[in-house]
Amino acid sequence: MALQAITLSVDPAFAGDTGQSALSDAGCAFCGAPAGHWAGPGYLPCGGSVRTVAAACPLCALPQHLERPRIDEEAALAWLPEISQAALNATMREIHIAIQAVGEDVHADAVFRKRSAGLGTLYYARAVLAQRSAPAVARVGTASPRELGLALLELSSVAYARRAQLLGGLRLMPLGRFFQGEHDVYPEVVRFWRDSAATAATRLSGAL
Numbered sequence: 001m002a003l004q005a006i007t008l009s010v011d012p013a014f015a016g017d018t019g020q021s022a023l024s025d026a027g028c029a030f031c032g033a034p035a036g037h038w039a040g041p042g043y044l045p046c047g048g049s050v051r052t053v054a055a056a057c058p059l060c061a062l063p064q065h066l067e068r069p070r071i072d073e074e075a076a077l078a079w080l081p082e083i084s085q086a087a088l089n090a091t092m093r094e095i096h097i098a099i100q101a102v103g104e105d106v107h108a109d110a111v112f113r114k115r116s117a118g119l120g121t122l123y124y125a126r127a128v129l130a131q132r133s134a135p136a137v138a139r140v141g142t143a144s145p146r147e148l149g150l151a152l153l154e155l156s157s158v159a160y161a162r163r164a165q166l167l168g169g170l171r172l173m174p175l176g177r178f179f180q181g182e183h184d185v186y187p188e189v190v191r192f193w194r195d196s197a198a199t200a201a202t203r204l205s206g207a208l
Contacts (some may be wrong), residue, residue: 004030004054005086005164006060006064006084006089008064008148011043011064012067028056030085031057031089033059034193036196037059039056041056042064058096058189060085060086062172070179071207073177073179075178076136077173078135078170079170080169091129095116097193098122100191105176107176115196130173179182
């Protein structure tokens with residue numbers, strides 16, 4: 001299946017864990033990354049207001065679930081019309097993998113301890129992307145995903161269906177956290193991605 005576009009969405013009926021076990025073995029339908037047992041539902045348009053569910057990795061689930069209880073700790077709005085949400089997620093995933101690989105905290109507010117040139121470049125790249133929150137505030141009045149989610153709930157069904165056009169280049173910037181209840185499981189998620197990449201590389205090497 002071709003990778004699907006991500007639209008900033010809110011689903012107040014979503015309980016937080018519905019369907020995860022059924023999706024756990026799937027790859028992400030939106031960025032192609034392994035989703036693992038953290039797979040959550042992303043949504044594929046299916047005509048009118050009907051949606052079908054597809055597996056989404058944690059980073060691709062975030063923008064489709066602005067109703068998450070701690071979404072403002074997990075992500076921030078950014079204005080990035082030049083890059084798709086899925087591409088942004090893939091970029092941030094690779095940055096987080098590289099940061100964790102050298103023993104550093106992937107969360108945006110963390111202060112890194114190791115002063116290597118490569119690590120500084122990674123933090124700089126993330127900081128440059130994070131600076132795009134200011135243009136988002138200028139355009140929609142907030143960088144808070146929760147506030148945007150509440151605004152989306154106020155839209156008519158017709159306007160909500162057009163949210164991709166209405167929001168234009170607005171994206172959700174992952175901040176390096178993903179909560180299950182009170183527990184931030186994102187370090188485990190990144191470790192899973194690192195192990196998956198290493199396994200894939202080993203298989204490829206053995207096949208050559």
